[in-house]
Amino acid sequence: MATTPNNGLNAFIAALPKAELHLHIEGTLEPELMFALAGRNGIRLPYSSVEEVRAAYRFANLQDFLDLYYAGAAVLLETQDFYDLTWAYMQRAFAQNVRHAEIFFDPQTHTARGVAFSAVIDGISRALADAEARLGLSSRLIMCFLRHLDEAQALATLELALPYRDRIAGVGLDSSERNNPPGKFREAFRRARAAGFAAVAHAGEEGPAAYVREALEALQVVRIDHGNNALDDADLVTELAQRRIPLTVCPLSNVRLCVVPDLSAHPLQRMLDLGLMVTVNSDDPAYFGGYLNENYLAVADALTLDRATLAQLARNSFQASLLDADTKATLLAEVDSVALSAAS
Numbered sequence: 001m002a003t004t005p006n007n008g009l010n011a012f013i014a015a016l017p018k019a020e021l022h023l024h025i026e027g028t029l030e031p032e033l034m035f036a037l038a039g040r041n042g043i044r045l046p047y048s049s050v051e052e053v054r055a056a057y058r059f060a061n062l063q064d065f066l067d068l069y070y071a072g073a074a075v076l077l078e079t080q081d082f083y084d085l086t087w088a089y090m091q092r093a094f095a096q097n098v099r100h101a102e103i104f105f106d107p108q109t110h111t112a113r114g115v116a117f118s119a120v121i122d123g124i125s126r127a128l129a130d131a132e133a134r135l136g137l138s139s140r141l142i143m144c145f146l147r148h149l150d151e152a153q154a155l156a157t158l159e160l161a162l163p164y165r166d167r168i169a170g171v172g173l174d175s176s177e178r179n180n181p182p183g184k185f186r187e188a189f190r191r192a193r194a195a196g197f198a199a200v201a202h203a204g205e206e207g208p209a210a211y212v213r214e215a216l217e218a219l220q221v222v223r224i225d226h227g228n229n230a231l232d233d234a235d236l237v238t239e240l241a242q243r244r245i246p247l248t249v250c251p252l253s254n255v256r257l258c259v260v261p262d263l264s265a266h267p268l269q270r271m272l273d274l275g276l277m278v279t280v281n282s283d284d285p286a287y288f289g290g291y292l293n294e295n296y297l298a299v300a301d302a303l304t305l306d307r308a309t310l311a312q313l314a315r316n317s318f319q320a321s322l323l324d325a326d327t328k329a330t331l332l333a334e335v336d337s338v339a340l341s342a343a344s
Ligand code: HPA
Pocket: 024, 027, 062, 069, 174, 175, 176, 177, 202, 205, 253, 283, 284
């Protein structure tokens, strides 16, 4: 077999069918589109060029990033803007053989600026419908509550979402984790679950293992987004492994936000060794230097993951998804067939 510098790993990762389960649509706003939308909407950006925007992407922590991420999102005003943003991501995902995407959106970032909830959801969901029809790329939408705001605002956002219940599969929790424990949103999540939404939450990215436990107990989540700091609590790790609670891990994000010092210190292999249900995801790819395949490749190189492990991560991504059992089985068989043909 022909060998390339990384022994064909690049091609193998590209060939693997994958699901992306931790992706903020606002975090896919590339500087080029940011400028185009600013021009279209008559908004002045505090940057003079795309290069200047990219040069500003140096973050010491999560809050540093969030400040820029919310500022960038200010160019999104019209339904068409949300469509263009989402369609651009779906095309990139399709090109990387992502077969299914579960996508976060942050309505409060937009409604706080006077943008109608309907503009946000209509633009995003039309692009998702087009991606399904034209690219065969399936998706689910997960509405995140901003945890730096109070629960009353989360509850008001949930009310706005109820008429769109058929277009939104789940609720999540994102933004500044420190000092904003999951329990702050117990009632919002209780009502969301009662209305039929699946529950997920960011926990253990900058916050302690106790926040991961609190997300499980107070919010009854079916997945943990990030979850890195769960490793500090052996009993919690045992529970996550036994219950097969998926962790949506984001390697390049973790490096850019200084959650890990560098990729060689990334806990992904340790998580797998502990029997955790780990998936690889891109989080905010326009800000963190790579989409899904770049995340797989970076972590494979840094931790010398073999093909069997990469195929397992792809399988986990479908297992951990909100897809129905039949669709999961079909996609898992496709992963097996790629893994098998590479092994022969
Ligand atoms: N953590 C918390 N909030 C976020 C993130 C993240 O990684 N990305 C976008 N919002």
